[in-house]
Amino acid sequence: MASSGEVKAAAAAVQNKKVVLRRHVTGFPTEDDMEITVGTAGLRVPAGLTAVLIKNLYLSCDPWMRGRMTKHEDGGMPPDFVIGEALVNYTVGKVLDSTHPEFNAGDLVWGMSGWEDYTLVTQPEYLYKINHSDLPLSYYTGVLGMPGLTAYAGFFEVGKPKKGDFVFVSAASGAVGQVVGQLAKIAGCYVVGSAGSDEKVSLLKTKFGYDDAFNYKSETDIGAALKRCLPDGIDIYFDSVGGATLDAALLQMRHGGRVAVCGMISQYNLEEPDGLRNLFCIIPKAIRVEGFNVGGWFHVYERFEEEMARYIKEGKVTVVEDVVEGIESAPAALIGLFSGRNVGKQLVAMGP
Numbered sequence: 001m002a003s004s005g006e007v008k009a010a011a012a013a014v015q016n017k018k019v020v021l022r023r024h025v026t027g028f029p030t031e032d033d034m035e036i037t038v039g040t041a042g043l044r045v046p047a048g049l050t051a052v053l054i055k056n057l058y059l060s061c062d063p064w065m066r067g068r069m070t071k072h073e074d075g076g077m078p079p080d081f082v083i084g085e086a087l088v089n090y091t092v093g094k095v096l097d098s099t100h101p102e103f104n105a106g107d108l109v110w111g112m113s114g115w116e117d118y119t120l121v122t123q124p125e126y127l128y129k130i131n132h133s134d135l136p137l138s139y140y141t142g143v144l145g146m147p148g149l150t151a152y153a154g155f156f157e158v159g160k161p162k163k164g165d166f167v168f169v170s171a172a173s174g175a176v177g178q179v180v181g182q183l184a185k186i187a188g189c190y191v192v193g194s195a196g197s198d199e200k201v202s203l204l205k206t207k208f209g210y211d212d213a214f215n216y217k218s219e220t221d222i223g224a225a226l227k228r229c230l231p232d233g234i235d236i237y238f239d240s241v242g243g244a245t246l247d248a249a250l251l252q253m254r255h256g257g258r259v260a261v262c263g264m265i266s267q268y269n270l271e272e273p274d275g276l277r278n279l280f281c282i283i284p285k286a287i288r289v290e291g292f293n294v295g296g297w298f299h300v301y302e303r304f305e306e307e308m309a310r311y312i313k314e315g316k317v318t319v320v321e322d323v324v325e326g327i328e329s330a331p332a333a334l335i336g337l338f339s340g341r342n343v344g345k346q347l348v349a350m351g352p
Contacts, residue, residue, distance in 0.1 A: 320344030
Protein backbone atom coordinates (compact mmCIF):
# COMPACT_ATOMS: atom_id res chain seq x y z
CA MET A 1 0.00 0.00 0.00
CA ALA A 2 1.41 3.35 -0.99
CA SER A 3 0.56 6.56 0.82
CA SER A 4 -1.22 9.00 -1.47
CA GLY A 5 0.89 11.78 -0.03
CA GLU A 6 3.92 10.19 -1.65
CA VAL A 7 2.41 9.91 -5.11
CA LYS A 8 2.66 12.72 -7.66
CA ALA A 9 -0.66 12.79 -9.46
CA ALA A 10 -1.64 14.89 -12.40
CA ALA A 11 -4.44 16.65 -10.54
CA ALA A 12 -3.99 19.59 -8.21
CA ALA A 13 -2.51 18.62 -4.84
CA VAL A 14 -4.30 19.03 -1.52
CA GLN A 15 -3.00 19.02 2.03
CA ASN A 16 -2.67 15.55 3.55
CA LYS A 17 -2.21 15.17 7.31
CA LYS A 18 -1.07 11.80 8.58
CA VAL A 19 -0.12 10.03 11.81
CA VAL A 20 3.36 8.54 11.51
CA LEU A 21 5.54 6.44 13.81
CA ARG A 22 8.63 8.31 15.03
CA ARG A 23 10.41 5.25 16.44
CA HIS A 24 9.77 1.60 17.18
CA VAL A 25 8.49 0.93 20.68
CA THR A 26 9.37 -1.37 23.55
CA GLY A 27 7.24 -1.34 26.68
CA PHE A 28 4.30 0.99 27.03
CA PRO A 29 3.83 3.29 24.00
CA THR A 30 3.31 7.03 24.40
CA GLU A 31 1.83 9.75 22.25
CA ASP A 32 5.37 10.99 21.68
CA ASP A 33 6.15 7.81 19.74
CA MET A 34 3.90 9.23 17.02
CA GLU A 35 3.57 12.60 15.34
CA ILE A 36 1.34 14.43 12.88
CA THR A 37 3.02 15.36 9.62
CA VAL A 38 1.62 17.37 6.74
CA GLY A 39 2.25 16.56 3.08
CA THR A 40 0.26 16.73 -0.12
CA ALA A 41 -1.94 14.32 -2.05
CA GLY A 42 -3.09 14.25 -5.64
CA LEU A 43 -6.79 13.78 -6.30
CA ARG A 44 -6.45 11.28 -9.15
CA VAL A 45 -4.93 7.82 -9.39
CA PRO A 46 -1.68 8.14 -11.39
CA ALA A 47 -1.83 6.87 -14.96
CA GLY A 48 -0.89 3.23 -15.41
CA LEU A 49 -1.58 2.26 -11.79
CA THR A 50 -4.46 0.02 -10.65
CA ALA A 51 -5.50 1.55 -7.36
CA VAL A 52 -8.25 3.28 -5.40
CA LEU A 53 -7.91 6.81 -3.98
CA ILE A 54 -9.84 7.24 -0.73
CA LYS A 55 -10.81 10.21 1.42
CA ASN A 56 -10.77 8.72 4.92
CA LEU A 57 -13.82 9.62 7.01
CA TYR A 58 -13.24 7.51 10.14
CA LEU A 59 -10.13 5.87 11.59
CA SER A 60 -10.43 2.78 13.76
CA CYS A 61 -8.31 2.51 16.92
CA ASP A 62 -7.58 -1.14 17.72
CA PRO A 63 -5.25 -2.84 20.24
CA TRP A 64 -3.65 -5.02 17.57
CA MET A 65 -1.89 -1.91 16.22
CA ARG A 66 0.43 -2.07 19.24
CA GLY A 67 2.20 -5.15 17.87
CA ARG A 68 3.10 -3.32 14.66
CA MET A 69 4.78 -0.52 16.63
CA THR A 70 7.55 -2.88 17.79
CA LYS A 71 10.46 -4.01 15.63
CA HIS A 72 10.26 -7.78 15.15
CA GLU A 73 13.22 -9.83 13.99
CA ASP A 74 11.31 -13.11 13.78
CA GLY A 75 8.45 -14.14 11.54
CA GLY A 76 4.86 -14.90 12.34
CA MET A 77 3.92 -11.30 13.17
CA PRO A 78 2.21 -8.63 11.06
CA PRO A 79 4.70 -6.33 9.28
CA ASP A 80 6.11 -3.54 11.43
CA PHE A 81 4.93 0.02 10.87
CA VAL A 82 7.50 1.92 8.80
CA ILE A 83 9.15 4.86 10.53
CA GLY A 84 7.97 8.13 9.01
CA GLU A 85 5.06 6.60 7.07
CA ALA A 86 1.37 6.71 7.92
CA LEU A 87 0.15 4.08 10.36
CA VAL A 88 -2.09 1.50 8.70
CA ASN A 89 -5.36 0.14 10.05
CA TYR A 90 -9.02 -0.20 9.20
CA THR A 91 -10.80 2.97 8.10
CA VAL A 92 -14.08 4.06 6.55
CA GLY A 93 -13.84 6.28 3.50
CA LYS A 94 -15.24 7.56 0.22
CA VAL A 95 -13.72 6.68 -3.14
CA LEU A 96 -12.53 9.81 -4.97
CA ASP A 97 -10.98 8.06 -7.98
CA SER A 98 -10.43 4.47 -9.05
CA THR A 99 -8.77 2.52 -11.83
CA HIS A 100 -9.93 -0.77 -10.29
CA PRO A 101 -12.99 -2.31 -12.01
CA GLU A 102 -14.80 -3.12 -8.76
CA PHE A 103 -14.75 0.42 -7.33
CA ASN A 104 -16.11 3.71 -8.64
CA ALA A 105 -15.88 7.32 -7.52
CA GLY A 106 -18.50 7.94 -4.86
CA ASP A 107 -18.47 4.42 -3.41
CA LEU A 108 -18.42 4.19 0.37
CA VAL A 109 -15.89 1.60 1.55
CA TRP A 110 -14.17 0.25 4.61
CA GLY A 111 -10.96 -1.71 4.89
CA MET A 112 -7.21 -1.42 5.28
CA SER A 113 -6.02 2.12 4.64
CA GLY A 114 -3.75 4.78 6.10
CA TRP A 115 -4.10 6.96 9.17
CA GLU A 116 -4.22 10.08 7.00
CA ASP A 117 -6.66 12.30 5.14
CA TYR A 118 -6.15 10.63 1.75
CA THR A 119 -4.80 7.18 0.95
CA LEU A 120 -3.91 5.63 -2.40
CA VAL A 121 -4.83 1.97 -1.82
CA THR A 122 -2.78 -0.22 -4.14
CA GLN A 123 -4.19 -3.46 -2.67
CA PRO A 124 -7.95 -2.99 -3.18
CA GLU A 125 -8.59 -6.62 -2.26
CA TYR A 126 -8.53 -5.35 1.34
CA LEU A 127 -11.42 -2.94 0.70
CA TYR A 128 -15.12 -3.74 1.11
CA LYS A 129 -18.10 -1.83 -0.22
CA ILE A 130 -20.55 -0.60 2.40
CA ASN A 131 -23.95 -2.15 1.77
CA HIS A 132 -25.89 -0.55 4.61
CA SER A 133 -25.25 3.17 4.32
CA ASP A 134 -28.58 3.76 6.07
CA LEU A 135 -26.76 2.81 9.28
CA PRO A 136 -24.07 5.12 10.74
CA LEU A 137 -20.91 4.81 8.65
CA SER A 138 -18.85 4.75 11.84
CA TYR A 139 -20.33 1.32 12.61
CA TYR A 140 -18.01 -0.06 9.92
CA THR A 141 -15.05 0.63 12.22
CA GLY A 142 -16.72 -1.54 14.84
CA VAL A 143 -19.87 -3.65 14.94
CA LEU A 144 -20.11 -3.99 11.13
CA GLY A 145 -16.36 -4.05 10.54
CA MET A 146 -13.33 -5.95 11.80
CA PRO A 147 -14.26 -5.99 15.54
CA GLY A 148 -17.78 -7.18 14.81
CA LEU A 149 -16.54 -9.92 12.51
CA THR A 150 -14.02 -10.93 15.20
CA ALA A 151 -16.84 -11.29 17.71
CA TYR A 152 -19.09 -13.16 15.28
CA ALA A 153 -16.49 -15.62 13.98
CA GLY A 154 -14.86 -16.15 17.35
CA PHE A 155 -18.09 -16.81 19.19
CA PHE A 156 -20.00 -18.86 16.64
CA GLU A 157 -17.24 -20.57 14.65
CA VAL A 158 -14.61 -21.05 17.38
CA GLY A 159 -16.74 -21.06 20.54
CA LYS A 160 -19.57 -23.10 18.96
CA PRO A 161 -22.23 -22.12 21.52
CA LYS A 162 -25.21 -24.17 22.59
CA LYS A 163 -28.36 -22.77 24.15
CA GLY A 164 -27.90 -22.55 27.91
CA ASP A 165 -24.10 -22.33 27.81
CA PHE A 166 -22.36 -20.25 30.47
CA VAL A 167 -20.22 -17.60 28.76
CA PHE A 168 -17.51 -15.33 30.16
CA VAL A 169 -16.20 -12.36 28.15
CA SER A 170 -13.20 -10.25 29.18
CA ALA A 171 -12.75 -6.65 27.97
CA ALA A 172 -16.51 -6.95 27.68
CA SER A 173 -17.40 -3.30 27.01
CA GLY A 174 -14.85 -2.84 24.21
CA ALA A 175 -15.42 -2.99 20.48
CA VAL A 176 -15.33 -6.80 20.33
CA GLY A 177 -16.66 -7.67 23.79
CA GLN A 178 -19.84 -5.61 23.55
CA VAL A 179 -20.78 -7.56 20.41
CA VAL A 180 -19.84 -10.98 21.82
CA GLY A 181 -22.07 -10.53 24.84
CA GLN A 182 -25.08 -9.52 22.77
CA LEU A 183 -24.58 -12.38 20.31
CA ALA A 184 -24.38 -14.75 23.27
CA LYS A 185 -27.71 -13.51 24.57
CA ILE A 186 -29.26 -13.92 21.11
CA ALA A 187 -27.93 -17.50 21.16
CA GLY A 188 -29.68 -18.18 24.50
CA CYS A 189 -26.61 -18.21 26.74
CA TYR A 190 -25.99 -16.90 30.26
CA VAL A 191 -23.33 -14.20 29.94
CA VAL A 192 -20.90 -12.61 32.40
CA GLY A 193 -18.38 -9.90 31.52
CA SER A 194 -15.42 -8.17 33.11
CA ALA A 195 -14.50 -4.53 32.57
CA GLY A 196 -12.20 -1.94 34.12
CA SER A 197 -14.58 0.51 35.82
CA ASP A 198 -17.91 0.60 37.63
CA GLU A 199 -19.26 2.74 34.77
CA LYS A 200 -18.42 0.02 32.27
CA VAL A 201 -19.86 -2.71 34.49
CA SER A 202 -23.12 -0.76 34.64
CA LEU A 203 -23.03 -0.41 30.86
CA LEU A 204 -22.69 -4.17 30.45
CA LYS A 205 -25.78 -4.83 32.54
CA THR A 206 -28.02 -1.98 31.40
CA LYS A 207 -27.01 -1.49 27.76
CA PHE A 208 -25.64 -4.77 26.47
CA GLY A 209 -27.84 -7.21 28.37
CA TYR A 210 -25.13 -9.05 30.32
CA ASP A 211 -26.57 -11.20 33.10
CA ASP A 212 -23.76 -10.23 35.46
CA ALA A 213 -20.45 -8.38 35.39
CA PHE A 214 -17.57 -7.34 37.63
CA ASN A 215 -14.84 -4.69 37.76
CA TYR A 216 -11.57 -6.59 37.50
CA LYS A 217 -9.61 -3.60 38.81
CA SER A 218 -11.46 -3.51 42.12
CA GLU A 219 -11.57 -7.28 42.63
CA THR A 220 -8.79 -8.64 44.82
CA ASP A 221 -9.23 -12.13 43.39
CA ILE A 222 -10.46 -12.62 39.79
CA GLY A 223 -10.95 -16.32 40.42
CA ALA A 224 -13.28 -15.57 43.33
CA ALA A 225 -15.23 -13.10 41.16
CA LEU A 226 -15.69 -15.77 38.49
CA LYS A 227 -16.87 -18.32 41.06
CA ARG A 228 -19.34 -15.78 42.44
CA CYS A 229 -20.75 -14.84 39.03
CA LEU A 230 -20.50 -18.28 37.42
CA PRO A 231 -20.82 -20.83 40.24
CA ASP A 232 -21.59 -23.64 37.79
CA GLY A 233 -18.48 -22.92 35.71
CA ILE A 234 -17.73 -21.59 32.22
CA ASP A 235 -18.55 -23.30 28.92
CA ILE A 236 -17.11 -20.58 26.66
CA TYR A 237 -14.48 -18.01 27.57
CA PHE A 238 -13.99 -15.32 24.91
CA ASP A 239 -10.53 -13.98 25.75
CA SER A 240 -9.19 -10.59 24.72
CA VAL A 241 -7.01 -10.08 27.81
CA GLY A 242 -4.81 -13.10 28.59
CA GLY A 243 -2.56 -13.11 31.66
CA ALA A 244 -4.14 -13.47 35.10
CA THR A 245 -7.68 -13.40 33.71
CA LEU A 246 -7.03 -16.35 31.40
CA ASP A 247 -5.28 -18.20 34.22
CA ALA A 248 -8.25 -17.75 36.54
CA ALA A 249 -10.77 -18.68 33.86
CA LEU A 250 -9.01 -21.98 33.15
CA LEU A 251 -9.71 -23.11 36.72
CA GLN A 252 -13.39 -22.30 36.32
CA MET A 253 -13.91 -23.96 32.92
CA ARG A 254 -16.40 -26.83 32.67
CA HIS A 255 -15.60 -30.17 31.07
CA GLY A 256 -15.49 -29.74 27.29
CA GLY A 257 -15.21 -25.98 27.60
CA ARG A 258 -13.94 -23.78 24.78
CA VAL A 259 -11.59 -20.81 25.05
CA ALA A 260 -11.58 -18.53 21.99
CA VAL A 261 -8.52 -16.28 22.14
CA CYS A 262 -8.51 -13.19 19.91
CA GLY A 263 -6.22 -10.91 21.93
CA MET A 264 -4.08 -10.52 25.04
CA ILE A 265 -4.11 -6.81 25.74
CA SER A 266 -2.72 -7.29 29.26
CA GLN A 267 0.52 -8.58 27.70
CA TYR A 268 1.13 -6.20 24.81
CA ASN A 269 3.26 -3.69 26.70
CA LEU A 270 5.22 -6.11 28.92
CA GLU A 271 8.86 -6.78 28.18
CA GLU A 272 8.47 -10.18 29.90
CA PRO A 273 5.02 -11.76 29.38
CA ASP A 274 3.17 -13.24 32.36
CA GLY A 275 3.29 -17.00 32.77
CA LEU A 276 0.26 -19.28 33.15
CA ARG A 277 0.03 -21.66 36.12
CA ASN A 278 -3.23 -23.46 35.34
CA LEU A 279 -2.65 -24.92 31.90
CA PHE A 280 -2.86 -28.41 33.43
CA CYS A 281 -6.65 -27.89 33.55
CA ILE A 282 -6.99 -28.35 29.82
CA ILE A 283 -6.25 -32.09 30.11
CA PRO A 284 -8.69 -33.46 32.72
CA LYS A 285 -11.39 -30.96 31.69
CA ALA A 286 -10.88 -31.62 27.95
CA ILE A 287 -10.74 -27.87 27.31
CA ARG A 288 -10.14 -26.66 23.77
CA VAL A 289 -8.07 -23.46 23.67
CA GLU A 290 -8.00 -21.95 20.18
CA GLY A 291 -6.38 -18.74 19.06
CA PHE A 292 -7.77 -17.16 15.92
CA ASN A 293 -7.07 -14.23 13.64
CA VAL A 294 -10.00 -12.45 12.06
CA GLY A 295 -8.07 -12.36 8.78
CA GLY A 296 -8.94 -16.03 8.36
CA TRP A 297 -12.67 -15.37 8.52
CA PHE A 298 -13.37 -12.71 5.91
CA HIS A 299 -14.90 -15.40 3.70
CA VAL A 300 -18.00 -15.21 5.96
CA TYR A 301 -18.13 -11.40 5.90
CA GLU A 302 -21.09 -11.10 3.52
CA ARG A 303 -23.21 -13.39 5.70
CA PHE A 304 -22.03 -11.61 8.85
CA GLU A 305 -22.80 -8.11 7.51
CA GLU A 306 -26.37 -9.00 6.57
CA GLU A 307 -27.04 -10.81 9.83
CA MET A 308 -25.50 -8.09 12.02
CA ALA A 309 -27.24 -5.27 10.14
CA ARG A 310 -30.55 -7.04 10.72
CA TYR A 311 -29.84 -7.41 14.46
CA ILE A 312 -29.06 -3.69 14.71
CA LYS A 313 -32.18 -2.64 12.83
CA GLU A 314 -34.32 -4.97 14.94
CA GLY A 315 -32.85 -3.51 18.15
CA LYS A 316 -31.24 -6.80 19.17
CA VAL A 317 -27.71 -5.33 19.10
CA THR A 318 -26.85 -1.97 20.64
CA VAL A 319 -23.70 -0.01 19.84
CA VAL A 320 -21.65 2.29 22.10
CA GLU A 321 -18.89 4.36 20.50
CA ASP A 322 -16.18 6.59 21.92
CA VAL A 323 -15.55 9.15 19.17
CA VAL A 324 -12.79 11.77 19.11
CA GLU A 325 -12.67 14.52 16.51
CA GLY A 326 -9.80 15.18 14.12
CA ILE A 327 -6.62 13.34 13.18
CA GLU A 328 -4.66 15.30 15.81
CA SER A 329 -6.63 13.35 18.45
CA ALA A 330 -5.71 9.95 17.01
CA PRO A 331 -2.44 9.25 18.92
CA ALA A 332 -4.01 9.92 22.33
CA ALA A 333 -7.05 7.84 21.43
CA LEU A 334 -4.85 4.87 20.47
CA ILE A 335 -2.72 5.09 23.62
CA GLY A 336 -5.85 5.34 25.75
CA LEU A 337 -6.88 1.83 24.74
CA PHE A 338 -4.09 0.35 26.84
CA SER A 339 -5.29 1.98 30.07
CA GLY A 340 -8.98 1.42 29.35
CA ARG A 341 -9.69 5.13 28.94
CA ASN A 342 -12.25 4.52 26.20
CA VAL A 343 -15.88 3.58 26.80
CA GLY A 344 -17.07 1.52 23.84
CA LYS A 345 -15.57 1.35 20.37
CA GLN A 346 -12.76 3.91 20.00
CA LEU A 347 -12.62 5.75 16.70
CA VAL A 348 -11.57 9.03 15.13
CA ALA A 349 -13.96 11.16 13.06
CA MET A 350 -11.98 12.89 10.33
CA GLY A 351 -14.64 15.30 9.11
CA PRO A 352 -15.64 16.00 5.49
